[in-house]
Amino acid sequence: MTAVSPIHPTAIIDPAAQLHPTVSVGPYAVIGPQVCIGAHTRVGSHCVIEGITTIGESNVIHSHAALGGVPQDKKYAGEPTRLEIGHRNTIREFCTFNTGTAQDGGVTRIGDDNWIMAYVHIAHDCQLGNQTILANNATLAGHVHVADWAIIGGLSGVHQYTKVGAHVMAGFASHISQDVPPFCMVDGHPLAVRGLNLEGLRRRGFSAERLAVIKQAYRVVYRSGLTLQAAVDALDNLHSSCEAEAQADVQLMLDFLRQSTRGIVR
Incomplete structure (x- = not known):
């Protein structure tokens, strides 16, 4: 039997990109020259991965995700900022993650074992911990920090520079414009604390x-x-x-x- 290449022939991968031999890439995906992808990561069809982007091992990136695009920040002037994604993350369809800005640390960082559902936007300089869940259409503005095990409900928006503590659960369509301490459950617009995330x-x-x-x-x-x-x-x-x-x-x-x-x- 003839071995099947894990890279679909319609994918466009810059020769300078660094992909581990076990990486699979679906049809019509585009991967830029400064991208590095670790072992056993799967890139779905029609994905665009660009910028200075490092992706770890065993991630599953579903179709039409756009990762490593320039920040949506008018102050951005082409500085060499980065996107770093850890290991074992699930990134569903149509997610958009931007690189950082020089006004912050210059890096947008995603940790390990996160479950990131469709249409999630993670803006410049965000710091996402480990074991988080971001439901469909959750939106993180620039410089947001989300700690380990936090859950952000669908259609929720997090204001720039806001911090969401560890083990927080934010309900559906929450408007998060102030910092949310660890262990709390919040929801609403205006946002209110509803108790502890005991379960x-x-x-x-x-x-x-x-x-x-x-x-x-x-x-x-x-x-x-x-x-x-x-x-x-x-x-x-x-x-x-x-x-x-x-x-x-x-x-x-x-x-x-x-x-x-x-x-x-x-």
């Missing part, structure tokens, strides 16, 4: 003891009537009084609150 945490193996401490931290921030600074001080006391594993959860909340620049949804 998600249980599915990820959080013990009853850890959940109890997270509930305490939530009450301090959202149910105590304290100012944000007073709530941070109270969380410091909680951090020093709990077990080591739960301390890490409280520290995650503390770090997020201290580093917030847009203010938290409250």
Whole structure:
């Protein structure tokens, strides 16, 4: 039997592009000269991958995705900025990911094991962690940070420079214009906190003891009537009084609150 090439004959791949021999490329895909793609990644039909783009191993990129395009930023003047995509991500149809800008770190970064559904837009300088889910038509404006295990509902928009904490769940059509602390569930326009993402945490193996401490931290921030600074001080006391594993959860909340620049949804 004759071996079938993993590269479809209609695909246009620049000779300077670096593709591992196990990469498969579908019909009519276009891959530019500064693209590097790791082992076992699959590129669907009609995809366009351009710019200084690095894609890791075992990603599945469905048809018509456009990755590595220049930023949608009028200040962009052709600087050599990048897009970096990790391993084992699923990127569905018609997604658009842009490279970074010189005004930030110059790189848009996607981590590992993310599930990114159709028509998702990830703008310049965004930082997406690991194990996230972005449902259909979710849109991240420039400089957005989304931490590990966060879920962004379909048709949701995230304002530029906003941070979404770890284990957050944002419901359908949410308008996210302030930072969302870890572990919270939010939705709506205007955005409102609806409680803790307890079911998600249980599915990820959080013990009853850890959940109890997270509930305490939530009450301090959202149910105590304290100012944000007073709530941070109270969380410091909680951090020093709990077990080591739960301390890490409280520290995650503390770090997020201290580093917030847009203010938290409250």
